[in-house]
Amino acid sequence: MNTGNPFSTAGRPRLTALALALALPALVSAATDSPEDSPQATSASVYADAIGSAHFERSAIKVEQGYTVESGNLYTRDGDTGSLVVVRSPDGSVTAIVNSPDKRGLLTVNAQGKSKFTEEPVVDAQENDVVESNEPMGVDSTIAAEHRYVDALFAYAAYTLGKLESDAVGYALAQTETVNLSLRNSRISDVSLRLAAVAVFGDSNKVLDTSSEGLDNWQSLLSPYRTLFKTDINAAIAGGEGANGRANRPGYTSVNVWWSPTTFAHEMGHNAGGRHCLEQDGVNFNFGHDNGKTKTNLCYGSRAFYYSTPDVLDAYGLPLGNAQTANMARVWRENTARLTGYNPELPGLRVLLVSPSGAQSEASTTLAIPLVIPAGGIHVGVVALSRDIGPTELITESAARETMLTVPLYNAAYNQVPVKLRASRRRGNCTTAMNVAVSCSPYDKLDFNIEYKASDNPALPVGYYNGLLKLKAKSPDSNWSMPINIVISARK
Incomplete structure (x- = not known):
């Protein structure tokens, strides 16, 4: 079980998200106890064109693996909301994930200042993107005495990394933060993801895409590395055509295409045990939620970085979940012990x-x-x-x-x-x-x-x-x- 030692971010306060209808305060968590080493925010000019007239309210900033990681929500004059994750590498290059109702995608800026925005297509097709597993769903809702970490192994196909135009660590940190922002926004404060390992693999004769076969192949390929690195989950980044992502439900492996950066938070919800909005059966509570105005992570189409919860209202005053039919916050709490307990944490x-x-x-x-x-x-x-x-x-x-x-x-x-x-x-x-x-x-x-x-x-x-x-x-x-x-x- 992973509890303490968040690597380079030990001892920082955890930030709790306010309701979506409220602006999040620009809180800053220091990288060290030394003021001169506190993380400095990335210049807004870097991502200004990507977010347009929206206002970025930062809810967290930290230094991890030498990278500055920032995230928070976007607010427009019309009252619509979105989210932004920004990761700045030690050489000054930037990887940012924009997720707003009218624009979402991947922004990369190299060390020389050249920027590229890859727009993520909005997919409303109701494709089954899960492979059912034999993993038991968690039932432990005990609040841990310490914050717990799900240690993530991010894996890339060499071809995918070449297409990405972002470094492997920066992109993995950005993807990890989309889940952490979703958890904070949903008031899930006792667990977060942590980047623990990155591995890159060259050309392979095996199918390593987002198909069901590809998911199985990724899980088999990463099995010895997951044991070696003492990580909890596998997050594979692939390219090619087909589904934007696929995951075991419940489980510990997902595969996601690089050009759909909002997909990982969706697939991670499946790993936790969640089901799609449209599948709500009126009996179980492990579903995403579409209240007619806002869609949470486990919906199709333009979705917000939230996991369903009845405890948070959107900008229209509508709840983002239902205690009986859509409460992914409860699913996360009940599955925290499972997700953080696959491997003992590496000491030091x-x-x-x-x-x-x-x-x-x-x-x-x-x-x-x-x-x-x-x-x-x-x-x-x-x-x-x-x-x-x-x-x-x-x-x-x-x-x-x-x-x-x-x-x-x-x-x-x-x-x-x-x-x-x-x-x-x-x-x-x-x-x-x-x-x-x-x-x-x-x-x-x-x-x-x-x-x-x-x-x-x-x-x-x-x-x-x-x-x-x-x-x-x-x-x-x-x-x-x-x-x-x-x-x-x-x-x-």
């Missing part, structure tokens, strides 16, 4: 290292390691858990500014292949090999850097390599240590 810190699409495959990421003064000591370094991977002991000094690691990753056939990575430790203006513990200013924050370069792996066959690298931060001054989990998807 987690960071993602993912090769971008395009010509360049090099990737790097930085993990801030919490200081342990005074309990742990002022000196900290990072070691491997096996000598086959890298150094397992701390040292006081080294002429080297980085450490070469040999990491076993999995190829397309799920065979382990050694891949070279570079790691270093930075404190203040000083960069050293990762296992140096004593040198550098001991009171500056400690950053751990990990980098993949194709040039370090000249004999590696072309393809994607996915896996998990486990390291440990420790101090020579005490018995303190902190596990570090690096989820890797590298491309040669």
Whole structure:
């Protein structure tokens, strides 16, 4: 069961959505306890054309995996409502999901400022997009003492990632936030999704689309990775024709087309155990809701980022659910233990290292390691858990500014292949090999850097390599240590 440690966002207050008829306050949750490290909102000019005259009321902002994630609702002069999710990457590129009654789709802005809007077609066709599973529906409605997290593994076909024109982590964070915004809007405050892993897969002879066969193939493909990464749900991103998405109901796997970014919140509702608006039977309560003015996530057509609930009114004063026939808020509460309990959470810190699409495959990421003064000591370094991977002991000094690691990753056939990575430790203006513990200013924050370069792996066959690298931060001054989990998807 995933309860604590929301990675880089620990200790932030949870935000509760107001009724749809009210404007949400622009609340900000800090990225760290340090004011200078608080997340800065993305300039409104980046998405101004995409939202038109609508006013964006931000309800949450945080830094996750080094990305700034913002979300909230849109309000128009006519009283209509919509939603906006904005994710800004460390290089300044932006991925945004616009969901309003008259316009919805994916906005991408690269680091050079070039923008593209891919409009999502409104699909009113009543297609069955679920595969019934043998998973038991939850009945536990106990309110947890701690906020719980559904850890998500996002998986991409290489072809899809190339079409997306957004980096894999940014798009996954945006999709995750569409569900979290829906939960907050619906006053479901004790559970949220968390991006825990990203994996990319090259060409395959298997069908990896949104068909029922594709859903089964994705679930089989991701089964060992889900176990490896200790994630709860699979969210596959595909391309091609056919349904916008498909999911097990109830279950833990969905597949969604990249050009329909509002679909994931719909399919995640099926994973929770929900049914479509039009299927309401007057007996059960696990349905979406269409009140004639507003459609919730489990409807077809133009839908709002809400899960059905009788406790929230829309802009017209109409309830967004019914306690007897449409109460997905109750479904989420009763299935929280199931959705968060598929795998035990990986202890410690987690960071993602993912090769971008395009010509360049090099990737790097930085993990801030919490200081342990005074309990742990002022000196900290990072070691491997096996000598086959890298150094397992701390040292006081080294002429080297980085450490070469040999990491076993999995190829397309799920065979382990050694891949070279570079790691270093930075404190203040000083960069050293990762296992140096004593040198550098001991009171500056400690950053751990990990980098993949194709040039370090000249004999590696072309393809994607996915896996998990486990390291440990420790101090020579005490018995303190902190596990570090690096989820890797590298491309040669």
